[in-house]
Amino acid sequence: MIKTFHLKTVARDQMVEITSLIEEWIYEQQIEEGIVVVSSLHTTAGITINENADPDVKTDMLRRFDEVYPWDHPKDLHMEGNTAAHMKTSTVGHAQTLIILNGRLMLGTWQGVYFCEFDGPRNRKVVAKIVEA
Amino acid sequence: MIKTFHLKTVARDQMVEITSLIEEWIYEQQIEEGIVVVSSLHTTAGITINENADPDVKTDMLRRFDEVYPWDHPKDLHMEGNTAAHMKTSTVGHAQTLIILNGRLMLGTWQGVYFCEFDGPRNRKVVAKIVEA
Amino acid sequence: MIKTFHLKTVARDQMVEITSLIEEWIYEQQIEEGIVVVSSLHTTAGITINENADPDVKTDMLRRFDEVYPWDHPKDLHMEGNTAAHMKTSTVGHAQTLIILNGRLMLGTWQGVYFCEFDGPRNRKVVAKIVEA
Numbered sequence: 359m360i361k362t363f364h365l366k367t368v369a370r371d372q373m374v375e376i377t378s379l380i381e382e383w384i385y386e387q388q389i390e391e392g393i394v395v396v397s398s399l400h401t402t403a404g405i406t407i408n409e410n411a412d413p414d415v416k417t418d419m420l421r422r423f424d425e426v427y428p429w430d431h432p433k434d435l436h437m438e439g440n441t442a443a444h445m446k447t448s449t450v451g452h453a454q455t456l457i458i459l460n461g462r463l464m465l466g467t468w469q470g471v472y473f474c475e476f477d478g479p480r481n482r483k484v485v486a487k488i489v490e491a
Numbered sequence: 492m493i494k495t496f497h498l499k500t501v502a503r504d505q506m507v508e509i510t511s512l513i514e515e516w517i518y519e520q521q522i523e524e525g526i527v528v529v530s531s532l533h534t535t536a537g538i539t540i541n542e543n544a545d546p547d548v549k550t551d552m553l554r555r556f557d558e559v560y561p562w563d564h565p566k567d568l569h570m571e572g573n574t575a576a577h578m579k580t581s582t583v584g585h586a587q588t589l590i591i592l593n594g595r596l597m598l599g600t601w602q603g604v605y606f607c608e609f610d611g612p613r614n615r616k617v618v619a620k621i622v623e624a
Numbered sequence: 625m626i627k628t629f630h631l632k633t634v635a636r637d638q639m640v641e642i643t644s645l646i647e648e649w650i651y652e653q654q655i656e657e658g659i660v661v662v663s664s665l666h667t668t669a670g671i672t673i674n675e676n677a678d679p680d681v682k683t684d685m686l687r688r689f690d691e692v693y694p695w696d697h698p699k700d701l702h703m704e705g706n707t708a709a710h711m712k713t714s715t716v717g718h719a720q721t722l723i724i725l726n727g728r729l730m731l732g733t734w735q736g737v738y739f740c741e742f743d744g745p746r747n748r749k750v751v752a753k754i755v756e757a
Contacts, residue, residue: 360657360725391493393528393622395659395721399732401675407585408577409534414568415577421566422578426559426692433687435680444674444681445688448716450581452673452735455528455588455721457620459493464618466532469585485730487723489659489757491622524626526661526755540718541710542667547701548710554699555711559692583714588661588721590753592626597751599665602718624755 359387359488367403367478370429371420374473375410380456380486381463390461392490397453399485402443402477406450410470423449423476443476450474458488492520492621500536500611503562504553507606508543513589513619514596523594525623530586532618535576535610539583543603556582556609576609583607591621625653625754633669633744636695637686640739641676646722646752647729656727658756663719665751668709668743672716676736689715689742709742716740724754 361383365374380396398404409415427445434441456471457464463471473484494516498507513529531537542548560578567574589604590597596604606617627649631640646662664670675681693711700707722737723730729737739750 360723360730393620395723397723397730399730399735401673401681401732401734406581407534408581412569412571414570415534415574418564418567418569418574419577419581422560422564422574427688431684431688434684436678436684437680438678441681441684441688444685448672448674448685451584451717451720453721454584455586457493457528457530457618459620464493464530464532464620466534466616468534469532483732485723487659487725487730487757489622489755491620491624491757526753539714540667541714545702545704547703548667548707551697551700551702551707552710552714555693555697555707584717587717588719590626590661590663590751592753597626597663597665597753599667599749601667602665622755624753624757 361486363484365473365482367475367480370478372475373416375470376473377471380471389458389488389490392458392488393455394458395453395455395487397485399483402440402447403482404447404450404452404474405454406472406474407454407469409468411468440477446476494619496617498606498615500608500613503611505608506549508603509606510604513604522591522621522623525591525621526588527591528586528588528620530618532616535573535580536615537580537583537585537607538587539605539607540587540602542601544601573610579609627752629750631739631748633741633746636744638741639682641736642739643737646737655724655754655756658724658754659721660724661719661721661753663751665749668706668713669748670713670716670718670740671720672738672740673720673735675734677734706743712742
């Protein structure tokens with residue numbers, strides 16, 4: 359089972375929670391147990407698992423990533439000027455693998471699945487693949 | 492096959508090796524070949540694979556992560572004050588996927604599996620899920 | 625199905641594209657759908673998915689990682705002096721999981737699979753494991 363999800367981001371840096379999107383699809387597939395790989399199809403946007411409660415965490419994280427990997431860098435050669443977005447994507451990862459138990463994602467209380475836009479706004483694709491086991 | 496492991500960390504930043512914990516469980520399951528997803532259920536603690544020989548590597552790594560993502564940051568909004576731990580968790584990853592061959596983790600000579608505490612000391616949970624294949 | 629690939633790197637920091645290496649092997653296995661875990665067996669070299677078009681992205685990324693995790697650090701204790709390589713490996717990850725569809729890696733237009741050497745030049749090993757599903 360593979361599904362492509364289409365997202366539309368609205369800012370250069372944005373963490374979009376997609377937990378319920380993934381969980382609803384798993385529920386539809388009637389999978390009890392297994393794993394699911396959630397993957398961005400882009401090199402300037404990734405996937406991470408992080409806090410789903412206080413929205414300030416997202417604000418802090420995006421600003422901190424921007425400090426470590428500043429958008430403008432005097433030595434960058436890449437013509438598109440978005441090397442920082444490539445750095446952030448390799449840092450959080452293009453994809454994450456999650457465990458499925460009893461038809462749901464096995465996440466901690468505060469864990470949510472986030473699509474991380476680092477060079478938006480853009481139309482983006484996320485692919486999820488379930489392995490039943 | 493899914494198992495939850497309970498860990499008790501003793502410092503704010505700590506890398507706890509859990510290689511043998513995971514391997515013993517795989518051995519008990521009598522799995523010959525497949526993969527195992529090892530996941531933290533927290534947003535301020537992750538999993539990484541790194542050096543299992545010289546303990547100085549852990550000391551250096553935790554100090555270096557602390558320099559890149561300092562605990563105190565004048566612009567952080569998150570009330571709990573642990574944004575740095577969220578950054579470190581998304582950087583190393585909440586989970587890692589490992590290959591199983593001949594009933595053991597297929598790791599290089601120097602590779603160990605580490606639970607990375609970034610906001611301890613706390614009682615923590617790690618979940619492992621085997622996919623036989 | 626597990627396969628070990630042998631690589632020879634030629635610089636201290638180097639991103640070696642291995643997309644076709646992995647895809648050719650998947651093709652030989654006649655796998656239609658599933659996932660593949662691509663793993664470095666080292667603690668100073670990892671795997672990441674990033675831009676396969678403009679080679680300047682690789683140059684920028686390796687230089688930026690070197691700025692965030694400088695090779696020489698006055699506080700490093702690790703005798704081998706390669707703590708920076710350990711940091712970079714945990715940052716990009718020792719392994720990545722990819723989706724297989726219609727016998728090919730399901731990647732975006734600009735996504736390539738890279739072996740990331742952070743302490744070369746060396747002879748290195750990458751292991752790939754397919755889970756058909």
